Amino acid sequence: MKPGKEFTEMTSRSVSSNMLYRPMRRIYVFQVPTRIFHWINVVSLMSLIVTGYIIGNPPALLQESEASQNYWFGINRFIHFGSAWIFTVNWIFRVFWAFIGANKWENWRNFLPLSKKQWKEAWEIIKLDVLMIKNDTHLSIGHNALAGFSYFIIFIVSLVMVFTGFALYAPMSESWFPQLFNWVIPLLGGDMFVRFIHHASMWIFIVFTIIHVHLVMYHDYVEGRGELSSIIGGWKFIEEDILENKNKSEEQNTENEDK
Amino acid sequence: MENHPFGILEDLNTKKLTVYEEMKERGYSRRDFMKFCSTMAAFIGLSSSVVGQVANALETKRRPPVLWMHFQECTCCSESFIRTSHPIVADILLDKISLDYTETLQAASGHQAEKSLHDTMEESYGEYILMVEGSIPLANPGYCMIGGISSLEILKEAAAGAKAIIAWGSCASNGCVQSARPNPTKATPIHKIIKNKPIIKVPGCPPIGEVMAGVVVHLLAFDEIPELDNQGRPKAFYSRRVHDTCYRRPNYDAGLFVESWDDTNAKKGYCLYKLGCKGPVTYNACAVTKWNGGTSFPIQSGHGCIGCSENNFWDNGPLYKHLAEFPGFGIESNADKIGVFAAGAAAAGIAAHTIATNIRKRKLIDSNIEEGRKGME
Numbered sequence: 275m276k277p278g279k280e281f282t283e284m285t286s287r288s289v290s291s292n293m294l295y296r297p298m299r300r301i302y303v304f305q306v307p308t309r310i311f312h313w314i315n316v317v318s319l320m321s322l323i324v325t326g327y328i329i330g331n332p333p334a335l336l337q338e339s340e341a342s343q344n345y346w347f348g349i350n351r352f353i354h355f356g357s358a359w360i361f362t363v364n365w366i367f368r369v370f371w372a373f374i375g376a377n378k379w380e381n382w383r384n385f386l387p388l389s390k391k392q393w394k395e396a397w398e399i400i401k402l403d404v405l406m407i408k409n410d411t412h413l414s415i416g417h418n419a420l421a422g423f424s425y426f427i428i429f430i431v432s433l434v435m436v437f438t439g440f441a442l443y444a445p446m447s448e449s450w451f452p453q454l455f456n457w458v459i460p461l462l463g464g465d466m467f468v469r470f471i472h473h474a475s476m477w478i479f480i481v482f483t484i485i486h487v488h489l490v491m492y493h494d495y496v497e498g499r500g501e502l503s504s505i506i507g508g509w510k511f512i513e514e515d516i517l518e519n520k521n522k523s524e525e526q527n528t529e530n531e532d533k
Numbered sequence: 534m535e536n537h538p539f540g541i542l543e544d545l546n547t548k549k550l551t552v553y554e555e556m557k558e559r560g561y562s563r564r565d566f567m568k569f570c571s572t573m574a575a576f577i578g579l580s581s582s583v584v585g586q587v588a589n590a591l592e593t594k595r596r597p598p599v600l601w602m603h604f605q606e607c608t609c610c611s612e613s614f615i616r617t618s619h620p621i622v623a624d625i626l627l628d629k630i631s632l633d634y635t636e637t638l639q640a641a642s643g644h645q646a647e648k649s650l651h652d653t654m655e656e657s658y659g660e661y662i663l664m665v666e667g668s669i670p671l672a673n674p675g676y677c678m679i680g681g682i683s684s685l686e687i688l689k690e691a692a693a694g695a696k697a698i699i700a701w702g703s704c705a706s707n708g709c710v711q712s713a714r715p716n717p718t719k720a721t722p723i724h725k726i727i728k729n730k731p732i733i734k735v736p737g738c739p740p741i742g743e744v745m746a747g748v749v750v751h752l753l754a755f756d757e758i759p760e761l762d763n764q765g766r767p768k769a770f771y772s773r774r775v776h777d778t779c780y781r782r783p784n785y786d787a788g789l790f791v792e793s794w795d796d797t798n799a800k801k802g803y804c805l806y807k808l809g810c811k812g813p814v815t816y817n818a819c820a821v822t823k824w825n826g827g828t829s830f831p832i833q834s835g836h837g838c839i840g841c842s843e844n845n846f847w848d849n850g851p852l853y854k855h856l857a858e859f860p861g862f863g864i865e866s867n868a869d870k871i872g873v874f875a876a877g878a879a880a881a882g883i884a885a886h887t888i889a890t891n892i893r894k895r896k897l898i899d900s901n902i903e904e905g906r907k908g909m910e
Contacts, residue, residue: 330856332790337798339787341784445773446777465816465843466814470849470857474868477869480876492886492887
C-alpha cells in the first residue's frame, strides 16, 4: 500500500493509533544568507565572549618575562575588536535581510509580536513547551512566536553591545565609524559606567546561548522535524496533514478578512 | 606710592594691567616672562611658532577680572593651583583676584569682601571670568551659605554677568565625592545649574596645577574658550586616556599584571590593571604632565589610577577592583558573580526541563518512535 491522499484524511492533529506513518513535507525554511548570518554570528559571538571575558579578567600567563617578549594580551584585544567589527556588519546585514529578500519565516515580522495571533501563540508555547501543562505539538513551521521574540531581545542587546563597545573603542580609533558612537559616553556619564554595561550584558548572551541551544535540541527531540539541522541545510519537515490544515485555516482567515 | 602697602593694589585695580605689566610690577624679568610663555604654550599643546602670539597677547591684552568662588569642596584645587611648577599664573591670578574675590586668599573679609565682590560684578558685568571650585548643595539652602545667601543664589548672581565659567575640579565638574550615593546634600555640579554660559570643565581631584594654569593662559592669551571635548573638558588635556599615555602600557599589552600589592610583579612595575587601575577609563594628562613639577603620578608611585577626574568615579565600583557592584544585589555582588549564578540557574533549569520533557512528553515521543519504526517495515 502506498501512503497517499486517503491517508491524510483519516488522520487528525493528534496521533491516532490506527495509522501506519504520517508523510512529511520538506520545507525550505532558512535560506543561505540566513544560515550564513547565523554561523558568522555564532563564531564572532563566541570569540567576543571568550576574548571579552579575558579582557575583563586576564589570567596570569607568562609572568616570568619582560613586556618586550610578549604581546598576547594585545592580540587578545585585537581579536575582540576584529570580531566586534564582523559581528556588527553581520548584524546590519541581518536587519537588511529581514526587510529585503527574506522569506516569510525569516522576515522582521517573526521577531516583533505585533499581532494578537503571535501573543496567543507565545502563550501556547509557554503552556506547551515551558510549563508542559498541554500535551501536543505546536504548529509553527519557522520560529515560534516566543522564540522569535527572544531573538528580538538579543537583537536589542546586540545593539547595546555595539553602541557601548564602539563608544569605548572610539578614543583609540582614527576611523570614522567608531566616532559615530562618541555621544554614548557623555550620555551615560563616563567610560566606567559604559564599561560596566558592556561587561554585564555579556552574561545575557551566555544565558541566552545556553537556553537557545537547549530548546533547539528539545524541539528536535520531541517533534522530530529537523529543528537542529534546519540551520545547516535549511530544511524543516512537517506532517503533511498539519501543513494542509494550516494552509486551509490561513485561507479561511484571509477570506474572513476580505469579508 | 611704591612704599605704600596697598598702593600697588589700588593701582592695579583701577588701571587693569596686562599680564606682562603685572609681572613687571612684581619684579619678574622679561626673560622670566618669555620662559613662562613658552612653557604654557607647550602645556596647552601649541607649537613653538605660536609662542610669540601668546607673549604678544599677554603683553597687550588687559587681563579680565576674575572671581574665584568656593562652594562645597575641600580647596584642593586651589592648593594644586598654587603649587604649579611655574607659579607665575597662580601668583598673578591669586594675588590679583584677592582684590576681586576669593574666599581663601583674599585680604578682605566680611562686608568688605562682599563689597569687593559686588563692585567687580557691577563694574565688569559681562567681562569677568567666573572660576568655581566646589559643587552646589541643593538639599538645603543653609548648607554652604555665605553672608546669609545660599550658594545657589551666589552662583546664579555671579554667573549672570560672567563671560565664561571655569568649573575647577571634580566637584564643580561632576559632583565628586560629596555627590556619591546617596548624596545627602544633593551636591550638584555647575553645568546642571548654569545652562546659558560657556563652561570649561577641568575635572580631577584636584586637577593638575599645570593644567589649570594652561587653561587660564589659554583664556588670557586667546580670549576664547579652548577647544572642548564632548564632555566639556579642554581637549588639550583630557583627550587621551591615562592608560594610553602610561609608561606601564607595554606590560598591559604583554599581559603582565601585578596580581597583589606585594608580589614580585609589583616590584617589576607590571601593569596595575588587575588591581583596579582606572587608567583605561580615565581621561587626564597625569601620565604626560605628571604632578609636582613632573616628579611622578599615582601609577608611577605603584598605585593604580582611581579615576578621580571621571564622572561619578566614587560610585563606579571599588577603587581596587575593576567591576562595579551590581546595583540592588548587595555588596560583593558584581556582574560576574550574578552572571555565573544566572548561567548556573539556566543550566539547572535545562536539566529539570529535560527530565520533565521525558516524563510529560513521553506519549508524544513514544508515538514518534513507534511511527518511525513502522515506517521502516
